[in-house]
Amino acid sequence: MSIGILTSGGDAPGMNAAVRAAFRCLKMRDPDCEIVFFRDGFRGLARRLDSSSDRNVDRRAVRDIIHRGGTFIGTGRVPELLLPPEGHASYAERVAARDDFLKVAAINLYQMRVDNLIVIGGDGSFRGARIIGEAFRQHFPRRPFRVIGIPGTIDNDLHGTEYSIGYDTALNNVVDAIRKLRDTIESHRRAIILEVMGNTSGWLALQSAIAGGAAVVAIPEVEETWDHDRIVRSLDAGVRRDYRYFIIVVAEGVRRRAGEDWCEGLKHKLESDRAIESHLGHPMEVRINSVGHIARGGSPTALDNTLAGLLGSGAADVAQIGGLDGQPAAEGDVMVGCRGPRTILTSLDEVIDCSPRLVTRDSELYQLSQRLMLSAEQPF
Numbered sequence: 001m002s003i004g005i006l007t008s009g010g011d012a013p014g015m016n017a018a019v020r021a022a023f024r025c026l027k028m029r030d031p032d033c034e035i036v037f038f039r040d041g042f043r044g045l046a047r048r049l050d051s052s053s054d055r056n057v058d059r060r061a062v063r064d065i066i067h068r069g070g071t072f073i074g075t076g077r078v079p080e081l082l083l084p085p086e087g088h089a090s091y092a093e094r095v096a097a098r099d100d101f102l103k104v105a106a107i108n109l110y111q112m113r114v115d116n117l118i119v120i121g122g123d124g125s126f127r128g129a130r131i132i133g134e135a136f137r138q139h140f141p142r143r144p145f146r147v148i149g150i151p152g153t154i155d156n157d158l159h160g161t162e163y164s165i166g167y168d169t170a171l172n173n174v175v176d177a178i179r180k181l182r183d184t185i186e187s188h189r190r191a192i193i194l195e196v197m198g199n200t201s202g203w204l205a206l207q208s209a210i211a212g213g214a215a216v217v218a219i220p221e222v223e224e225t226w227d228h229d230r231i232v233r234s235l236d237a238g239v240r241r242d243y244r245y246f247i248i249v250v251a252e253g254v255r256r257r258a259g260e261d262w263c264e265g266l267k268h269k270l271e272s273d274r275a276i277e278s279h280l281g282h283p284m285e286v287r288i289n290s291v292g293h294i295a296r297g298g299s300p301t302a303l304d305n306t307l308a309g310l311l312g313s314g315a316a317d318v319a320q321i322g323g324l325d326g327q328p329a330a331e332g333d334v335m336v337g338c339r340g341p342r343t344i345l346t347s348l349d350e351v352i353d354c355s356p357r358l359v360t361r362d363s364e365l366y367q368l369s370q371r372l373m374l375s376a377e378q379p380f
């Protein structure tokens with residue numbers, strides 16, 4: 001039998017370290033273990049693997065990659081696996097296309113004798129992996145097959161793990177951007193609205209705003225944080241207390257909830273606010289920036305590569321001994337995660353059902369942000 005490895009969804013710095021750790025731990029326990037790389041996410045499953053370089057991968061394949069961001073085996077988003085709502089005109093056609101994709105993927109996995117498939121990605125990838133597993137078991141009911149998930153997403157929105165691979169590097173990239181912007185907006189006495197990735201979650205925006213010392217943070221999960229008038233009142237209070245410049249961090253999910261022109265609307269309100277103008281002596285100048293995909297770039301942090309090593313090693317244990325070393329064997333598809341210093345397993349169904357894990361008002365980080373950041377009620 002062989003073990004397949006793929007990375008899927010948005011690339012996350014540290015994915016390479018996870019592939020490397022899984023590969024080395026598998027080989028450590030069984031030097032004859034056959035490992036298959038499926039390139040470019042699930043698309044690699046539907047592609048015939050003619051090139052031997054990806055079958056029975058040589059140990060040199062995972063050298064000189066631990067310092068690199070991104071994923072050396074490629075990732076991708078495969079729309080064929082997504083279905084429109086049942087009433088949609090193209091529904092039947094899309095179901096047929098998905099079934100074709102799943103059949104080819106199942107046959108490839110069968111012919112390459114893959115009995116464990118390690119999938120490194122976010123909750124979408126685990127949803128896709130689950131239906132690939134269902135299709136495999138439907139076509140080859142007597143062949144064992146298991147999906148082992150490793151959380152890899154800068155959104156850090158997965159149930160079943162405290163941190164996902166890539167989050168710490170993205171966090172440091174955003175804080176670095178905030179620090180660089182601080183110089184120019186202080187020089188001009190400006191406000192900057194900085195948009196940060198995170199899909200539907202606000203974790204990356206929230207924690208980078210706290211760590212970077214932003215004046216205000218807006219996250220999709222808490223509606224009052226993206227109320228324009230509340231933000232204007234906070235900055236007016238800041239101007240009256242002689243704050244010289246303002247950093248406003250906004251999660252991209254706010255745009256999706258409050259409207260695509262949320263940033264422009266806030267910029268206009270701040271620039272035309274009379275109270276701010278009267279205290280400043282001139283209208284406030286506002287600029288809009290976005291960290292965008294830069295958050296996902298660069299060499300992974302030590303924390304991300306360490307987390308990736310632990311989770312890759314855990315995935316190798318599940319594949320070869322059925323569970324984490326020294327712990328009872330687990331049944332079915334699972335995800336390897338971390339809780340504090342411990343590596344833990346959660347059923348993939350539970351991860352999928354309880355994800356995305358979003359910020360709530362009683363999240364400790366949210367509570368901290370409301371104590372540290374600027375607001376009209378704050379005495380400092």
Ligand SMILES: Nc1ncnc2c1ncn2[C@@H]1O[C@H](COP(=O)(O)OP(=O)(O)OP(=O)(O)O)[C@@H](O)[C@H]1O
Nearest residue numbers: 008009010077078081121122123124125127128153
């Ligand atoms: N609900 C779903 N059902 C089946 N397949 C899915 C589903 N959601 C996503 N997938 C598959 O998984 C792939 C990756 O999912 P997605 O693009 O949501 O990224 P992700 O794994 O959530 O990671 P990230 O959010 O960090 O980008 C999709 O391109 C699609 O092929």
Ligand SMILES: O=P(O)(O)OC[C@H]1O[C@](O)(CO)[C@@H](O)[C@@H]1O
Nearest residue numbers: 010077122153154155197198199
């Ligand atoms: O790289 P893409 O396909 O543009 O996707 C961007 C999305 O991927 C992520 O970086 C990870 O999910 C999100 O935060 C962001 O919305």
